[in-house]
Amino acid sequence: MTESLNLSVDRRGDLAVVYTEGYINNQGGEDIAKVAYQLLDEGYKKLLLNLAGTKIVNSIGISILIEIIEKMIEIDGRLGFCCLTPTIEKTFHIMGLAQYARIFPDEPRAVEGLGN
């Protein structure tokens, strides 16, 4: 089982999709934030986090994701999540992430949803 988080980015027009694989904890969250802020600096205002490769996220990781959401709101951008495990999706709803970021079941619907 992967302990550290691996990230990859797919830039598609005005949307950047960030793929995660592994544990979204303190280090993993910081890695995501670093990539996300770099994409914002590049001018992307639509970000999609595809968590298909992530089975586990802890409270530190969630707090960092919330910071990214706040940053996106600050710049009037859009952030979405897709391909969450049922456990992570439930956690995101309880923690309030779903109020400020959209959650999609799969990537095609996320790309379509964030584009509108």
Next chain:
Amino acid sequence: MSRAPSKGSATSLELAGGPWAELAALCGEAGDHDRSFLARLLELWCAAAGAAAAGFYVDRCPAAGPLDLELAWGEADFPDELDRAAPPAGLTLLPLAGAALAVLQPAAPSAERRAAEAEPSPLLLLLTLAARDAQLRRRLKEQSFQVNYRGVELEALYDVGLAVAATLDLEQLSEEILLRAVSLLDARRGALYLLGEGQELGRYRAARTFGGEAGAAFAVEDSGLRAFLAGGAPAPAALLPGARHLLGVAIEIEGSPRGLLAVGDKESRRGVGPFPDGDRRTLALFANQAAIALENARLHRQALEKERLERELDLAAEIQRQILPFALPSVPGFELVGWNRPARQVGGDYYDLRLIGESRLSLVVGDVSGKGMAAALLVSTLHSALRLLQGRSGLAPAFFEDLNGHILESGAAKKFITLLVAELEPATGRLAYLNAGHNPGLLLRRDGRVEELRASGLPLGLLPDIRYEARAAHVEPGDLLCIYTDGITEAENPADEEFGLARLTACLAEHRERPLGELVAAIDDATTRFAEGLSQRDDQTVILLRRDLP
């Protein structure tokens, strides 16, 4: 974070004039993410103090270490964190309660100017209130986060309870339990150990690990481990090698150990540390739920395994049914019968009666140690070997010595075969036989004497390089030959007595004149009555041959 400066409307720290109405309006509009009010305050301060830019820093919640940047105003890059004791060069720090204002000024202010700025003033008061407001908002946010996360914890406990009914796959359940425990407790690593089965009973083995390897196995009675699980001792080093801080609890069903759940290295934004006391209770609650789910999955797996074994035994029984003779050969001048009853679905006993060519009758009785599929397969191997080669080799000891080597090399660990093979020439009554560690065959003479066909070597497959010897006897008219397995002579009664060779011989003698089918039934009846209701423990096989009187 920076904003372009705009022209301020105040020119002194007293904040005289128009900004009051504007600030009041901004304050009224301010929402969670609208920090216009604070930005305007910073702008006013810069205008009053002659500064180019200002950064507003707030204590962390809970307060510890450096200050965090809340908002910046002006054309300057302010660091996200600020050490109150050592601000970066060029920044002048104005301490506020629970906060600080960092100001970038073209030139260092004079001592008089700094003293004047620190004097109570409406603008300073507003900044102090803004600091209080920012701190309260942070605290509220943190507390809201904690409350929500308690909800996640409760949900996890509830979900694991639901998994009792939903997940019966032990592997999947183990992973789910470990991942949830690691994430709930903000651990960096974790391991789920489960009580071993069979030879591993009494030992915990690592069923799932996360974030690194875990020790292979621990004795349940390991005193160091027990002290750790009780909460009063350091963890054994091998439990989660490399972890600096460990927390572990036992997984038990009604006080009986089933496993243990261990997590390592509690994460925070500043790194890893020990787990607070409350985490032990959370993990213990979680382990209680997990215990029920794991027990359910374990019982389900046992039921599946039992079902699989039963299917396997059905198949093995079918194989064995195919091996035993369907019909007995007709041998003029002799009466024959063969009988077998396995103790379980599949036994290790074997017999065969067949003609080899036109002049010889082969009689075989074998007993493979053990029962079940492994024994049935070995019986099948023996049957094939005898059928293929006995006709060619007869009772040549070399053939059986080779067979012994073959069974040893076949890897049938701890399996051996006792075997009595006899070949009768019906025309003459000559009986050649080879006994490999089997019970002695009984040749009851017409005059009542009993001769035993004794073993000339050890059972097949027991040791290498065993030597055998073929021997001979004559079956005279009226003689009765009985070849049997130890399931007959070792049948037990409740007093732990064995039926024995003497009772078998007596039974044979008493009923020797009856048709052989009835004689076999008499043996069965005698052993059953002797057992006094005890179930049959071993396979039972009997071959009887009687030469007709002239």
